[in-house]
Amino acid sequence: MKPRDRLRIAMQKSGRLTEPALDLLNRCGLTFRQSRDKLFLFGEGEPVDLLLVRDDDIPGLIAQGVCDLGIVGRNVLSEFQLTAGREGPALSEWRSLGFGRCRLSIAVPQEFDYREPAQLQGMRIATSYPGLLGEWLRTNGVDAGVVTLAGSVEIAPRLGTADAICDLVQSGGTLVANQLREADVLLESEAVLTGPEALPTDERGDMIDLLLKRLDGVIQVRESRLLLLQTSRSALDAVIRLLPGGPQPTLLPVAGQPDQLMLQALCAGEVSWRQLEEIKKAGAREMFVLPVEKMLA
Ligand code: PRP
Ligand code: ZN
Numbered sequence: 001m002k003p004r005d006r007l008r009i010a011m012q013k014s015g016r017l018t019e020p021a022l023d024l025l026n027r028c029g030l031t032f033r034q035s036r037d038k039l040f041l042f043g044e045g046e047p048v049d050l051l052l053v054r055d056d057d058i059p060g061l062i063a064q065g066v067c068d069l070g071i072v073g074r075n076v077l078s079e080f081q082l083t084a085g086r087e088g089p090a091l092s093e094w095r096s097l098g099f100g101r102c103r104l105s106i107a108v109p110q111e112f113d114y115r116e117p118a119q120l121q122g123m124r125i126a127t128s129y130p131g132l133l134g135e136w137l138r139t140n141g142v143d144a145g146v147v148t149l150a151g152s153v154e155i156a157p158r159l160g161t162a163d164a165i166c167d168l169v170q171s172g173g174t175l176v177a178n179q180l181r182e183a184d185v186l187l188e189s190e191a192v193l194t195g196p197e198a199l200p201t202d203e204r205g206d207m208i209d210l211l212l213k214r215l216d217g218v219i220q221v222r223e224s225r226l227l228l229l230q231t232s233r234s235a236l237d238a239v240i241r242l243l244p245g246g247p248q249p250t251l252l253p254v255a256g257q258p259d260q261l262m263l264q265a266l267c268a269g270e271v272s273w274r275q276l277e278e279i280k281k282a283g284a285r286e287m288f289v290l291p292v293e294k295m296l297a
Pocket of ligand 1: 016151154167168169170171172173174175
C-alpha cells in the first residue's frame, strides 16, 4: 500500500457520537471542508482528514490500515477485539473522550425477577454483541443461547425469538418502551480514540503525537474554570481555604493598594453561585469565573 502523508480518522457518519466528536476535533484546531458525498471530510489547516462510516466498520478500517485512528464507542471496539479483530493487528484504546456514555446491559422482561446471572441458564439472549455477551456468559459459568441480530434487538422478547436481550442502554427509554428492565451491566462504555498499538513511524506518527497532546489539553480543561478575584492579604488564608479543587492559585500585587492581592485559580469543575457567595463572605471581591478554552502545559 502506498504510504499516505495525511492522517485519516474514521468516525460515525450519523449517530450519537457524530456531533460531539466533530466538536472535539474542532476544539483541537481541526476544521474540515465538507465533500459533496459527505463520506470524506477534507482537513483545511492540518493534514488530517475524516472518513465518515458506520460505527461498526471503524475498527476494521483501522486494522486494515485504511484509517490511522478512529473515534468509536468502547462497546464497538471491545466487540471487534473479541471477534473479527482477534486475527489482525492489535488496536489500542488511546484516550477515553468523555462523551457518548452508555452501558452494555442484560435486560429482561419487566415481570422477570432477576437476581443473578445463573437465572439466564438455558435462555435465548438476543444481541448485536455476541463476542462481549459470550465472554460474560463464560465468565459467569452460564450456558445460554446467543441470538445475534443486527438491529431492533429490543423487540425480540415480544416477538418470542428471545427471552432476554443484551444491548446498549443510555437513557433507558428504549427498554421502558419495550417493557424491559436493565438486569446486569456487562460494560461501561463511552466514546474512545482508538488506533493501532504500533503507531506509524512517518509524519503521521508525529501528527498523532500532536493530536494526542491537543486532545489532552482540551479534555483536561473542558470542565475547568478560571477564577479571578481580589482579596485583602488578611483574608487571603480564609479565601484560599474555600477555593474549589485545583492547583495552587497565583497571587499578583494590585497597583497602589499594597494590602490587596489579585488571585487567579484554575478550578477543576463548575464554580457555583453558592461557592462564590461563600468566598465573597470570607473577604473576596471583584470575582470573575471564566471558561477555559485551551491549555498547553
Ligand atoms: C442504541 C441501543 C438502544 C438505544 C438505547 O441504539 O441499541 O436501541 O440506543 O438508548 P436509550 O437507553 O437512550 O433508549 P442506537 O440509537 O445507538 O442505534 P444503533 O443500535 O442502531 O446503533
Ligand atoms: Zn450501531
